[in-house]
Amino acid sequence: MEFLDLSQQISAGGTVRLPGSKSISNRVLLLAALAEGETEVRDLLASDDTERMLDALKTLGVGVDALAGESWRIKGCGGRFPVRQAELFLGNAGTAFRPLTAALALAGGDYVLRGVARMHERPIGDLVDGLRQLGGNVTYLANDGFPPLHLKPATIRAGGTVQVRGDVSSQFLTGLLMALPLTGETATVDVIGELISKPYIEITLAIMARFGVQVQREGWQRFTVPAGSRYVSPGTVYVEGDASSASYFLALGAIGGGPVRVEGVGRDSIQGDVRFAEALAQMGAEIEMGPNWMAARAPKSGLVAVDLDCNHIPDAAMTLATTALFAKGTTTLRNIASWRVKETDRIAAMATELRKLGAVVEEGEDFIRVTPADLKPAAIDTYDDHRMAMCFSLVAFGTPLRINDPKCVAKTFPDYFERFAGVTQAAPVVAIDGPSASGKGTVAARVAAALGFAYLDSGALYRLTALAAQRAGVDWADEERVAAIAAALDVEFLENEIRLDGQLVGDAIRTEAMSAGASKVAALPAVREALLFRQRAFNTKPGLVGDGRDMGSVIFPHAPLKVFLTASAEVRAERRYKQLIEKGLSANLTDLLLDLQQRDERDSQRSVAPLRQERDAKLLDTTGLTIEQAVDQVLVWSREALK
Ligand SMILES: Nc1ncnc2c1ncn2[C@@H]1O[C@H](COP(=O)(O)OP(=O)(O)O)[C@@H](O)[C@H]1O
Numbered sequence: 001m002e003f004l005d006l007s008q009q010i011s012a013g014g015t016v017r018l019p020g021s022k023s024i025s026n027r028v029l030l031l032a033a034l035a036e037g038e039t040e041v042r043d044l045l046a047s048d049d050t051e052r053m054l055d056a057l058k059t060l061g062v063g064v065d066a067l068a069g070e071s072w073r074i075k076g077c078g079g080r081f082p083v084r085q086a087e088l089f090l091g092n093a094g095t096a097f098r099p100l101t102a103a104l105a106l107a108g109g110d111y112v113l114r115g116v117a118r119m120h121e122r123p124i125g126d127l128v129d130g131l132r133q134l135g136g137n138v139t140y141l142a143n144d145g146f147p148p149l150h151l152k153p154a155t156i157r158a159g160g161t162v163q164v165r166g167d168v169s170s171q172f173l174t175g176l177l178m179a180l181p182l183t184g185e186t187a188t189v190d191v192i193g194e195l196i197s198k199p200y201i202e203i204t205l206a207i208m209a210r211f212g213v214q215v216q217r218e219g220w221q222r223f224t225v226p227a228g229s230r231y232v233s234p235g236t237v238y239v240e241g242d243a244s245s246a247s248y249f250l251a252l253g254a255i256g257g258g259p260v261r262v263e264g265v266g267r268d269s270i271q272g273d274v275r276f277a278e279a280l281a282q283m284g285a286e287i288e289m290g291p292n293w294m295a296a297r298a299p300k301s302g303l304v305a306v307d308l309d310c311n312h313i314p315d316a317a318m319t320l321a322t323t324a325l326f327a328k329g330t331t332t333l334r335n336i337a338s339w340r341v342k343e344t345d346r347i348a349a350m351a352t353e354l355r356k357l358g359a360v361v362e363e364g365e366d367f368i369r370v371t372p373a374d375l376k377p378a379a380i381d382t383y384d385d386h387r388m389a390m391c392f393s394l395v396a397f398g399t400p401l402r403i404n405d406p407k408c409v410a411k412t413f414p415d416y417f418e419r420f421a422g423v424t425q426a427a428p429v430v431a432i433d434g435p436s437a438s439g440k441g442t443v444a445a446r447v448a449a450a451l452g453f454a455y456l457d458s459g460a461l462y463r464l465t466a467l468a469a470q471r472a473g474v475d476w477a478d479e480e481r482v483a484a485i486a487a488a489l490d491v492e493f494l495e496n497e498i499r500l501d502g503q504l505v506g507d508a509i510r511t512e513a514m515s516a517g518a519s520k521v522a523a524l525p526a527v528r529e530a531l532l533f534r535q536r537a538f539n540t541k542p543g544l545v546g547d548g549r550d551m552g553s554v555i556f557p558h559a560p561l562k563v564f565l566t567a568s569a570e571v572r573a574e575r576r577y578k579q580l581i582e583k584g585l586s587a588n589l590t591d592l593l594l595d596l597q598q599r600d601e602r603d604s605q606r607s608v609a610p611l612r613q614e615r616d617a618k619l620l621d622t623t624g625l626t627i628e629q630a631v632d633q634v635l636v637w638s639r640e641a642l643k
């Protein structure tokens with residue numbers, strides 16, 4: 001499984017130009033395809049969801065041409081798709097599946113619509129019932145109420161009234177409304193019960209109007225499309241930035257200092273999720289807004305918890321769940337039952353993953369309640385849900401963490417994590433690598449103390465693994481079992497001591513036998529993999545100095561300062577000899593030199609993370625230097641690099 005490890009973040013600030021809105025992009029594409037005339041769609045979101053829609057339209061015979069940038073020319077088919085029989089695969093794209101179901105059910109052809117397994121678990125029965133009331137001929141190919149679907153030509157009933165439940169997914173109503181003009185008749189939709197996610201219906205009505213169809217409405221209960229309504233291209237359409245995507249960056253500003261400014265959505269937006277900014281303001285964030293931009297910064301007194309009905313911002317509300325980790329008090333997000341039928345059961349997923357970090361979470365059928373706690377590093381699962389991945393990136397302000405399957409953000413925001421990195425500053429790392437007894441540990445510990453940073457003695461982890469394996473009677477060459485031991489190591493780093501399985505280890509890991517053992521287990525790829533996140537989890541505020549063999553190359557490749565510390569083999573052997581004798585351990589200088597040369601050889605020649613000077617590492621040869629001189633040089637470089 002792919003993953004992304006995030007260091008703890010220190011601050012956030014800057015400007016982000018948002019990708020196009022997913023909701024607007026797919027609605028505009030469908031209406032442009034159904035319209036008379038050509039439409040140029042500018043600033044379209046480039047993502048999985050829009051790709052599914054574009055592919056579907058191509059399959060249906062619609063002329064789709066990519067122009068420069070994220071612009072497309074769509075040759076409208078005037079309500080009649082050229083291809084009358086087709087099978088469409090729509091992945092996990094709800095914003096493609098629902099409206100296409102509605103449009104194709106009334107478009108007079110014979111179509112099969114499929115998606116990924118999760119899509120086949122997401123209900124569509126209420127939409128199908130609505131289409132059947134209009135005369136649609138829809139069959140379920142697997143389970144009643146769920147995709148895949150088979151659509152055959154409808155027998156349209158004149159002057160029909162459709163009843164559709166409003167409390168399931170507003171995408172059903174959106175789909176129906178957008179398809180109604182295809183009947184050619186006057187058609188009315190009555191919404192039964194409370195309509196959820198109303199702002200999404202506003203988007204639908206606004207875009208239909210842009211394509212020349214005025215929906216007459218009575219509140220949120222009744223919508224009528226007059227006979228003879230037809231879609232006509234408005235020529236050029238600009239897609240607004242995605243307001244849900246804006247929520248992550250506004251939250252970053254509110255948590256990480258800010259200001260973080262997003263461009264592409266603002267006060268004049270037709271997207272309901274811009275109201276996320278109000279929710280953030282209720283938490284204390286300072287918000288500024290212009291017609292097409294918004295900015296957020298942290299309040300001096302810190303964020304505070306809220307108790308909020310989130311029905312109007314179902315997607316952006318997820319961002320509040322992780323923002324709550326940085327607010328004083330318990331946050332309750334209510335009226336979010338729709339989370340349960342999204343890309344995943346988002347209430348369950350959110351609760352499970354927040355608990356991994358140590359947060360206190362209570363969940364109900366339609367609410368979630370989050371109380372902050374001291375956060376601890378964890379590997380977060382994302383459930384093929386882009387919003388899970390993006391929401392949990394905010395957690396990096398509280399603890400380093402691992403995000404599994406980070407590429408799921410491609411659904412709406414393929415370069416999310418690059419943009420995240422662009423407006424955040426991670427806790428810095430000074431990476432010190434080099435051969436045995438070059439002085440890494442001594443120098444690293446003193447530099448860490450001088451800078452007020454944490455210190456990671458990564459070699460100790462390999463030594464501890466070797467020791468734990470020996471104690472468990474596991475051969476150092478048994479990769480699988482040694483890796484399992486490394487993954488399960490119960491260690492605690494104290495000021496000047498290490499506890500393994502609750503007991504102080506003392507010099508048991510410093511013997512030459514354990515040096516050799518460490519070098520052997522360190523050559524096993526599975527062992528290195530097992531220790532990777534454990535090492536990165538040390539990268540907390542205000543910063544870290546790490547020493548080892550691969551700090552700069554593998555563990556912290558983005559470290560602002562990398563040092564390669566070395567000295568002649570003879571000098572290093574002498575240093576190690578003195579060190580061992582001082583500790584009261586037995587040693588022989590000739591053997592030590594030989595051991596050290598063998599170990600250098602093994603550490604340099606192994607296939608994974610070999611010992612070598614990185615191209616961007618500064619070389620420091622300590623053969624003729626005192627400890628103080630070596631420390632001073634690294635401190636000079638650190639102050640330059642961390643400015
Ligand atoms: N620049 C230096 N000059 C002299 N002795 C040093 C220097 N750096 C380190 N030492 C000594 O060498 C020994 C080995 O250093 P250590 O930090 O354990 O190396 P490493 O972590 O690279 O194996 C220590 O006893 C340390 O005091």
Ligand SMILES: Nc1ccn([C@H]2C[C@H](O)[C@@H](COP(=O)(O)OP(=O)(O)O)O2)c(=O)n1
Nearest residue numbers: 436437458459460462518519522548549550
């Ligand atoms: N980041 C690291 C740290 C240590 N190792 C390996 C290589 C060394 O032979 C052993 C022991 O490392 P350690 O830094 O404690 O050893 P020295 O003090 O330099 O002799 O672990 C590694 O492969 N990668």
